[in-house]
Amino acid sequence: xxxxxxxxxxxxxxxxxxxxxxxxxxxxxxxxxRGFVGLASAISVVAGLEVFxxxxxxxxxxxxxxxxxxxxxxxDGMSLLVPHGDPxxxxxxxxxxxxxxxxxxxxxxxxLGPALKPLQRMWDEKKVALVTATGLSQVNRSHFDAMAQxxxxxxxxxxxxxxGRMTGASALADKMAGVSLxxxxxxxxxxxxxxxxxxxxxGLRLSGLSAAYPSxxxxxxxxxxxxxxxxxxxxxxxxxxxxxxxxxxxxxSSVVSPTSTVKYDGGSGGSFAAMARLIRSGVPVSVxxxxxxxxxxxxxxxxxxxxxxxxxxxxxxxxxAFFRDIGDSASRVTLVxxxxxxxxxxxxxxGGLEHGWGNTMIVAGAGVAGGRVYGRWPGLGTKTDVDSxxxxxxxxxxxxxxxxxxxxxxxxxxxxFPGFAPSPVGVVTS
Amino acid sequence: MYxxxxxxxxxxxxxxxxxxxxxxxxxxxxxxxxxxxxxxFDRQLDAFSIPDPKGDAALAGFDRMxxxxxxxxALPYRNPAPSHQDAASNVVRRALSSRQVHEVMHDFWxxxxxxxxxxxxxxxxxxxxxxxxxxxxxxxxPSLLRYATAHPAMRTFLSxxxxxxxxxxxPRELLELHTLGxxxxxxxxxxxxxxxxxxxAYHVNGRPRYEPGGRVLGPVRVLGFYSANSDPAxxxxxxxxxxxxxxxxxxxxxxxxxxxxxxxxxERPPHSLVVKLTRTWARTDGDVRAILRTLVRSEEFRAxxxxxxxxxxxxxxxxxxxxxxxxxxxxxxxxxxxxxxWYTDVLGDADHGVYGWFMPNGYGEDVSRWAxxxxxxxxxxxxxxxxxxxxxxxxxxxxxxxxxxxxxxxxPRGAAVVTVSQLVDxxxxxVWGRAPSRREIWQIASSAGLLTSESVSADMPESTFWWLLSxxxxxxxxxxR
Numbered sequence: 044x045x046x047x048x049x050x051x052x053x054x055x056x057x058x059x060x061x062x063x064x065x066x067x068x069x070x071x072x073x074x075x076x077r078g079f080v081g082l083a084s085a086i087s088v089v090a091g092l093e094v095f096x097x098x099x100x101x102x103x104x105x106x107x108x109x110x111x112x113x114x115x116x117x118x119d120g121m122s123l124l125v126p127h128g129d130p131x132x133x134x135x136x137x138x139x140x141x142x143x144x145x146x147x148x149x150x151x152x153x154x155l156g157p158a159l160k161p162l163q164r165m166w167d168e169k170k171v172a173l174v175t176a177t178g179l180s181q182v183n184r185s186h187f188d189a190m191a192q193x194x195x196x197x198x199x200x201x202x203x204x205x206x207g208r209m210t211g212a213s214a215l216a217d218k219m220a221g222v223s224l225x226x227x228x229x230x231x232x233x234x235x236x237x238x239x240x241x242x243x244x245x246g247l248r249l250s251g252l253s254a255a256y257p258s259x260x261x262x263x264x265x266x267x268x269x270x271x272x273x274x275x276x277x278x279x280x281x282x283x284x285x286x287x288x289x290x291x292x293x294x295x296s297s298v299v300s301p302t303s304t305v306k307y308d309g310g311s312g313g314s315f316a317a318m319a320r321l322i323r324s325g326v327p328v329s330v331x332x333x334x335x336x337x338x339x340x341x342x343x344x345x346x347x348x349x350x351x352x353x354x355x356x357x358x359x360x361x362x363x364a365f366f367r368d369i370g371d372s373a374s375r376v377t378l379v380x381x382x383x384x385x386x387x388x389x390x391x392x393x394g395g396l397e398h399g400w401g402n403t404m405i406v407a408g409a410g411v412a413g414g415r416v417y418g419r420w421p422g423l424g425t426k427t428d429v430d431s432x433x434x435x436x437x438x439x440x441x442x443x444x445x446x447x448x449x450x451x452x453x454x455x456x457x458x459x460f461p462g463f464a465p466s467p468v469g470v471v472t473s
Numbered sequence: 474m475y476x477x478x479x480x481x482x483x484x485x486x487x488x489x490x491x492x493x494x495x496x497x498x499x500x501x502x503x504x505x506x507x508x509x510x511x512x513x514f515d516r517q518l519d520a521f522s523i524p525d526p527k528g529d530a531a532l533a534g535f536d537r538m539x540x541x542x543x544x545x546x547a548l549p550y551r552n553p554a555p556s557h558q559d560a561a562s563n564v565v566r567r568a569l570s571s572r573q574v575h576e577v578m579h580d581f582w583x584x585x586x587x588x589x590x591x592x593x594x595x596x597x598x599x600x601x602x603x604x605x606x607x608x609x610x611x612x613x614x615p616s617l618l619r620y621a622t623a624h625p626a627m628r629t630f631l632s633x634x635x636x637x638x639x640x641x642x643x644p645r646e647l648l649e650l651h652t653l654g655x656x657x658x659x660x661x662x663x664x665x666x667x668x669x670x671x672x673x674a675y676h677v678n679g680r681p682r683y684e685p686g687g688r689v690l691g692p693v694r695v696l697g698f699y700s701a702n703s704d705p706a707x708x709x710x711x712x713x714x715x716x717x718x719x720x721x722x723x724x725x726x727x728x729x730x731x732x733x734x735x736x737x738x739x740e741r742p743p744h745s746l747v748v749k750l751t752r753t754w755a756r757t758d759g760d761v762r763a764i765l766r767t768l769v770r771s772e773e774f775r776a777x778x779x780x781x782x783x784x785x786x787x788x789x790x791x792x793x794x795x796x797x798x799x800x801x802x803x804x805x806x807x808x809x810x811x812x813x814x815w816y817t818d819v820l821g822d823a824d825h826g827v828y829g830w831f832m833p834n835g836y837g838e839d840v841s842r843w844a845x846x847x848x849x850x851x852x853x854x855x856x857x858x859x860x861x862x863x864x865x866x867x868x869x870x871x872x873x874x875x876x877x878x879x880x881x882x883x884x885p886r887g888a889a890v891v892t893v894s895q896l897v898d899x900x901x902x903x904v905w906g907r908a909p910s911r912r913e914i915w916q917i918a919s920s921a922g923l924l925t926s927e928s929v930s931a932d933m934p935e936s937t938f939w940w941l942l943s944x945x946x947x948x949x950x951x952x953x954r
Contacts, residue, residue, distance in 0.1 A: 191832065218846075228847060239847050247846075250853040250943065259922060260940070267920030267944055274912070275949040280740075280783040280840055281849065282949070288846035 106215075107375045107409065107450045108322060110331040110365075111206065111231070114358075114382040115190070116339035119396055120403030121385065121433065123159055123355065124173045124416065128152030131423035131431075135389040139344045139396075153416050158355035161363045162407070169414035170366070171407040172470045174442055176418050178384060178435040184398040189383035194231035196440055197461050203234025205443070205459050206330045211235040214453025215329040218290050222321060223332040224314045232332060236284075239291050247295035249288070265289070294326055305368040308357040311335035315361040319368040322376060329451070335361070338382060342395035366408060373408060377450055377471065380405040381439060388423050388431055401433030404442055410450055410471045417470045441465040449473060475888040475895040478902040485510050486906045487778045488769065490954040491737050492517070493573035495792025496906035500573070514769050518762045520575035520611055528570030531801045535562045538600045542625060543680060545597040556590035559599040560827040565801045568794040578761065579603075579610040580787075581736055583828075585729070586621035586651060587835035588630045590828040595629045602626035614729060614759030615720035619713055622647060625681045631833060634675035641667050646833045652725040658696070665695035669715055672708040683709050696722060720759060726751040730764065732838065737768060738777045740840055746773035781953030783840045787827065788954055789852055790859075793946055796904060797859050799876040849952075856946040860939045880938045881931045893918045893941075894925040900942055905950045917944040 125141045126132050128151055133140045146154025148166055153175070155166070165171040183189040196205035210220035211234065221238030223229055232238040241247040251264035272285040307316045314333040321328055335358045366373050385402030401421070407413070417437075424431020444465040447456040449472065456465075481489060481501050488510040489500050507513040516523070532538055535558040537545060545555055563583075567576045583606050588595050595602075602624050609617050621627050622643075628634055633643035644666040648658040672688040673681055685705035693702045693711075698718045700711045719725060730750035734742030749771055750764050757763040768774055784792065837843065862877070885891055885899040897917045901909040909917070918925045921940035945951060 228845065236845070239845070241847060241850075247850060249850055250857040250947075251940070263920050263922050264940075267916055268947070271913075271916050271944075271948055278780075279949050279953065280781065281844055281952055284844045284846055285849055285949070288849045291846040292850060 105375065106327060106329060108329060108331060108372075108377070109446055109450065110318060110333070110376060110378040110408075112358075112362075112378060112380040112405075113229070113332065113334045114336060114338055114380055115334055116337040116382070117189075117384045117386055117398055118336075118338035118355070118382040118402065119340060119344075119386040120175070120382075120401070121388070122344075123156050123405075124149075124175055124403045125154045125156050126152065126175075126420065126423065127154050129420070129423050131388065131425050134425070135423065135431075137390070138394055139390045149416070152420070156355075159359050161356060161360035162405075165363060165366065165407060166414055170411060171405065172411050172413040172415055172417060174404040174406060174417045174437060174468060174470055176401040176421055176433055176436040177404050177439045177442060178400055178402050180435060180438045182384075182400045182432070182435075184384060184400075191230055193381065193383050193439065194229060196231075196443075196459075197463055198234070199461075201234060202230070204229070204231035205440075206231045206332065207234030207238055209447060209451070209454055209459045210237040210330055212451075212454040212458070214451070217327045217329070218287060219294055219326055220329045221332070222326075222328050222330075224317050224321075225332065225334050229332060229334075236287065241295075247291050249292045252292055252296060265292075297324070297326070303368050305364050307364050308360050310357050310361075312357075312361050312364075315365045316368070319365050322369050322372050335380075340386065340395050342391070344390075344395050362405070362407060375409050377406070377408040377410055377446055379407075379442065379446060385433055388433060399432040401435045404439065406442065406446075406470045410446075410473045412470060412472045417468050437466070437468060438463075441468050442470065445469075445471045475885055475891050475899070477898060477908070478885075480902050480907050483778050484775070487774075488514060489906065491782075492577055492769075494567045494576065494788060495795045495954075496904070497795055498903055498906075501906065503571075511770065514574065515766070517572065517574035518611060518765065520572040523572050525571050527800060528566045528572065528576075531565035531569055532562055534565070534801050538562050538604075540600060542597040542601060545600070554596060555599055556596050556828070559603055560590055563603065563827055564791060564794065565798075567791050568798055569801065574765075575607070575610055578765075579607050581733070582606055582610055582617055582621075584835040584838070585732065586617070586627065587833055588626045588828070589832070594632075595626045598624065598626035598629060611761050613757075613761055614725075614754070615717050617761075618651065618720045619716045621651070622712075622716055623709075625675075628673065628681065629675070633670050634673050634681065644670055647719075650834055652719050652728065653722065654724065654728040657724045657728075662695050665693050666715070668693050668702065669700075669708075669712045672705070723751070726754045726759070730754065733764065733768065734773075735838060738771075738774055739780065740782060743773050746771055749773075783844055784952050784954050785836070785843050786848060786852065787836075789952060790855060792951075793856055793859055797877050799878060799882075801875055852952070853943070853947045857939065857943050860942055860946075861936070880933075880935055883938075883942065884931045890928050890930045892925065893923045893927045893929055896929060897925075897941060897945075900945045901950070904942075904945045905948075907950065909950075913948070913950075917941060917948070920944040 121132065122139075122141055125146055127143050127146060141154075141156045143154070145157045147157070147160065147163070148155040153173075155162075155173075159166075162171050179189060179192055183192060194204045195202065198204070198208070206221050209215065210232075216237060218237060219239055221232050221235065223232050223238065223240040225240055228238065228240040232240065239247055249264055249268055252261045268285070268289055272279075272282060272289070275282055303316070303319065305316075305319075307313070311333070314335065318331045318333055321331065336354060338354075362378060365378070366376075369376060381404060382402055385399045386396035387399040389396075391397055419436040421434040421436050423433060440460050440463050444456045444460055444463065445468050447454055447459055478498055479501065480486075481496075481504070485501065485504055486496065489496050489504065492514065493500060504510060504513040507516050537555040537558040540555070563580075567580065570576045583603070586606070588599070588602060590596070590599065605620055605624065606617070609620055628643065631643035631646055641663050645663050648662060648666065649655055668689045668691065672683050672685060674684045674687060675681060685708065688705040688708045690702055690705060693700050693715075695715075696719065698715050700714070702711055727747060731742060731747045733750060734746050738746060746768070750767055753764050753767040754760075883900065883903070885895065888895070891899070894914050897914045898909060901907065901913065901917070915925055918941070921937050921944065923929075923937065923941070
């Protein structure tokens with residue numbers, strides 16, 4: 044496999060294998076993710092909780108939620124939504140094209156790849172839709188630039204992200220209006236004091252406040268923090284953040300909800316499960332963000348069916364599990380996937396795909412007119428050069444613009460996406 | 474018997490906390506031995522006359538750091554990657570070096586002329602880039618600008634090899650980030666400068682080469698600079714001339730001096746100070762040491778005493794490492810840095826892992842970039858992990874080849890048994906460089922579940938001791954400089 048940028052641990056490790064991440068981040072992965080799951084059950088067992096915690100935030104539990112799923116690395120949208128009716132598709136991918144007999148759903152032109160099979164229940168219930176040929180309006184094949192552009196979505200020199208702008212709106216104002224279950228505050232969450240991040244919910248706690256320590260340690264540490272920072276001069280540059288930090292830490296600590304019987308698949312499962320817990324516990328989150336997988340598939344995609352079936356199938360099953368897990372809350376939660384670019388139409392000599400342009404977005408849950416494909420198919424080029432990549436006909440912002448304006452009536456989508464004139468997509472109708 | 478450590482005066486502490494990666498009692502002895510804050514500062518400016526065995530030892534522990542780019546490229550495997558070693562050696566040197574002003578200034582320039590370790594492309598060139606920037610950190614701006622612009626690390630990072638005049642990436646960053654700033658140049662300027670960047674070819678052996686055949690010729694008139702640009706063989710000289718011209722433009726002077734004033738004086742630096750600095754620049758051709766001497770002796774700097782600047786995660790983490798780490802020995806401290814990354818990146822702000830931020834604008838110099846709840850929460854967790862050698866949920870981390878301070882190394886000298894009150898007093902004097910109030914002593918003692926009047930010895934439960942010290946690092950007094 045080609046050497047890759049490790050999306051999990053940013054700069055420290057970069058010579059990594061696709062999907063697995065690098066050595067050092069795997070080590071930490073084990074620590075945080077498994078630690079988190081284990082701890083979550085420990086809390087439930089100890090407290091014997093079998094009902095939703097009556098958190099102070101529960102009053103806000105009726106608010107709508109958008110969950111953004113970042114598929115970093117540039118996922119191949121054409122293995123998810125396969126344009127089998129375009130003659131160029133199989134010609135360009137003799138080895139890795141998804142065989143026609145493995146497709147399902149769709150129509151005479153498109154078919155859904157086996158990787159999406161776990162979403163069949165939601166597809167049949169018209170709860171999930173696909174948008175084709177989406178992405179940045181200008182082609183950008185750099186992971187970093189493309190991600191930054193995607194997440195800033197037209198911000199100026201302030202480098203704020205669109206979710207940051209969204210959660211800065213007074214209608215959503217709350218300390219945890221935006222929660223990214225990731226390492227590092229992603230660009231899309233920047234520019235607001237209402238967004239927080241942590242690889243898991245324990246990451247949002249003051250040291251000493253987790254279940255790893257006895258309760259008297261937690262109480263002493265909490266008291267220390269609030270008195271020390273409460274009494275410091277109001278001119279101290281970190282005082283506001285420190286006092287917010289305690290509120291965030293307390294809110295994160297109040298996230299106690301019943302252990303779920305819903306099973307998640309490995310990999311991204313921990314993040315989906317944590318997001319579900321967050322929503323069920325009544326934390327007033329409006330936008331959640333998680334990262335699932337890494338998709339820089341320059342080589343070794345196998346025969347298409349198997350590779351994507353395996354790897355994305357896991358994410359698809361976690362999306363399905365997530366919606367089952369949140370139960371009644373599903374009526375207020377909309378989930379959208381996004382990736383910085385799609386991949387080249389023609390396969391390369393290593394059975395993989397180079398960086399391309401147009402991609403597929405998955406839109407699922409509340410307000411979605413599902414069971415069908417949206418967007419305009421521009422037709423594939425026939426050459427192997429970059430210009431025969433799938434062209435973008437729907438700016439990804441049009442999809443999010445629709446979500447924001449339909450699902451969050453108190454927020455000005457115009458301010459979230461400054462200077463952008465959306466075109467109607469139709470995927471979110473209520 | 475308990476004897477309190479001496480603490481610096483307000484101005485001594487001000488100079489030490491602004492121009493180092495964090496106060497230590499050794500710094501105070503150095504300062505007083507040198508004859509006071511100004512004498513210490515001037516001595517620090519003569520960095521290479523200060524012996525730096527610990528800083529040198531830090532570098533020696535990283536085998537990739539002594540290699541040239543062709544040597545790195547010839548390695549069958551790059552693991553451990555030069556970029557990891559580069560980041561790690563920078564952390565260790567910043568923590569342990571006796572040339573603190575030099576290290577701070579290296580960080581300052583390295584963040585202005587930013588090359589990320591992300592993306593791997595610049596990887597083989599990072600050791601030489603850091604070494605070169607270190608050598609020049611206290612020289613003059615034109616020389617720094619010429620060096621950084623021409624260096625293969627920067628050229629690879631900003632993809633300015635084998636480019637035609639249509640590639641505007643590096644030219645734009647040169648004008649926007651490295652010199653003039655946004656709004657001080659036009660699109661036409663970018664296009665003209667792009668011509669001056671043509672002709673460099675990247676060779677697989679890691680040595681950049683200028684190929685006259687690739688030069689885009691024709692007159693270039695930009696920002697008051699003119700060149701006929703008619704001789705393809707003279708391309709490198711023409712670019713160097715332009716850079717010298719650009720380095721001394723008033724807008725460049727103002728932008729760079731303002732950035733210095735922001736780092737060392739105030740988030741919103743007084744215009745009067747920036748103007749003073751640009752005057753020194755004009756008189757000395759951008760002599761870094763002369764500009765810093767003007768800054769540290771200015772009334773504006775003196776007026777910024779007790780107007781604290783929030784510590785960035787790097788200042789916080791490296792400052793804490795200064796207290797825990799005794800030496801990096803001949804081993805390597807990669808693990809320490811991974812742990813630091815783990816906390817900045819996993820739980821905090823990825824921008825602040827050393828050179829982890831992937832964009833050419835460097836990590837944020839503005840407090841708004843790091844004053845977030847997540848960053849503070851991860852800071853508390855980092856402090857605990859660093860002090861105890863154990864992440865909250867994880868296994869202990871091995872600091873290969875490192876010598877770290879244990880409980881007894883933090884203990885007050887010559888006092889086997891002290892009261893908790895005395896112990897907290899000692900730790901605060903040692904870490905904050907100031908004596909805590911009775912209230913602060915009580916707050917920190919309570920955070921570890923102790924009464925101030927209790928007697929304790931170095932045999933006290935370790936975990937309790939580390940909670941005490943965590944409190945000292947988690948406090949508002951530590952998180953500013």
